[in-house]
Amino acid sequence: ATDCTGAYRLLIADAIPFGSAITFGIEHGGTDDVQASYASTAFWYGQPGPVTTQTDSLTIGDTASEQAHTYTSAAPGPVTALAASYEGNDGTQVVITRNTRATTAAVTFTMAVDPGNQGVILQRTSDQDTSYQRAEVTVNGTDLGQWLQPLGNPYHRWLDDQYTLPASVTAGQSGITVTLTPVSGSPAWSAASYRAISLEP
16 A cells, blocks of 8 residues: 555554564565565554463373363374474574474364453464464354464464454353364364463453
8 A cells, every 4th residue: 555655555454462562573575585674653552451361271292281181183193393483583583392283183172261251362373384274163062163374484384373262152161172173175283282361351
């Protein structure tokens, strides 16, 4: 888009969720190797008190964590170590090694939540080497539609994305049972961890 002076402006409409701080950057080119010059403005809308609380976390590939969360699947996929970085690290390649699983079969697990929640954010850390991962989301037996992640980056492969579960299926519950069923024909669903983040009143 351009403004009245003819200057080119990049508009990012999507909100960017964060906890206590954020570092933002834009890559130019496949490996951040294309020069660009521009300025940007960000607006923050918030309130003084905490609005989210992480109530549980599941580490994929960790036997104790998977057992504690009743993590099951007919074909969960092998545990594979991935050493990779996140996007937007200001040119510093911070390599993080974690275990992942990737599967085309349904996975089911439980997560603890705050009974007073006004909804729950289910956050996933995954390998975004393959784009357009897609899964049907069922919570406590209720079908909530599809979780679609269109992003892909073979250079900075770690990605945190999230799916918001409505209060209609989470409020008053101290725990939830989540089933993620990869959509037929879509890439294998990747995960290194899941976190349950309760939305506070």
